[in-house]
Amino acid sequence: MRKFLTGVVVTLVAFAVGALLVVNLGWYPIGADNPPSSLERAMANRAVDAYVGRHAPTGDNPIQPTVANLTAGAQDYQQHCALCHGGNAQHPSPMRDHFNPPVPAIAAHIPDDPDANLFWVTKHGIRMTGMPAWGGILSDNQIWTIIAFIKHANQLPPEVQTAWHDAATSATAPLVAPLASAPSAADQKKLTPEQRELRQAEEEVRQHGPQPKPHTPPKRK
Ligand code: HEC
Secondary structure (H helix, E strand, C coil): CCHHHHHHHHHHHHHHHHHHHHHHHCCCCCCCCCCCCCCCCCCCCHHHHHHHHHHHCCCCCCCCCCHHHHHHHHHCCCCCCHHHHHHCCCCCCCCCCCCCCCCCCCCCCCCCCCHHHHHHHHHHCCCCCCCCCCCCCCCCCHHHHHHHHHCCCCCCHHHHHHHHHHHHCCCCCCCCCCCCCCCCCCHHHCCCHHHHHHHHHHHHHHHHCCCCCCCCCCCCC
């Protein structure tokens, strides 16, 4: 028994020393052009899902998807979010896979998480990913309004589509234009499966136009 316990302690110490060496000797790749390992990614995803599930407010989005609200959401989305998250499927963000983890194209591939979870992520951000905490910059009301817009981004009334387009093409709008060329083979190799899938989907859109994605609107009582 004593031998076993000594073995356990020695192993733990060896792990701790190993981890310290990797960190202190500069062996841990921190560049954003190094995709995280699948273990790191899976653990981070689980941590985010579990934490958001535990802390997100309960209840529905208090903002109704009226033309006025969706228009306000489109304008705020375009101003604050589109640079990273991109426009519609034809206008992916030029930065989308230059982040690790890659930035999800939330207006083109609408997340099916409850509005309240998306609200929490937007307000508090996600540490060490590039997703900022918007609390203190945007009011709760503005955040709910942006989320309402995102959830309806594939079924916008024509007036809202026009307003979104105008916001995206105004002189002060951040550049969110399709990339001019497909990624090189060397570039492709460095991508995670998720990034590769994103690029493939976007290449499809570039060649064949947008493919509407089935989306069930959030239920409202
Ligand atoms: C500087 C870049 C950047 C900006 C600006 C930005 N985000 Fe993000 N966002 C990210 C990244 C990177 C992630 C991915 C985090 C991850 O994978 O864990 C993300 C993730 C998210 C998610 C989670 C998506 C999902 O499928 O779970 C939501 C929701 C979100 N952002 C909303 C917004 C909103 C709303 C805005 C504007 C108010 C915004 N973001 C602005 C970088 C950004």
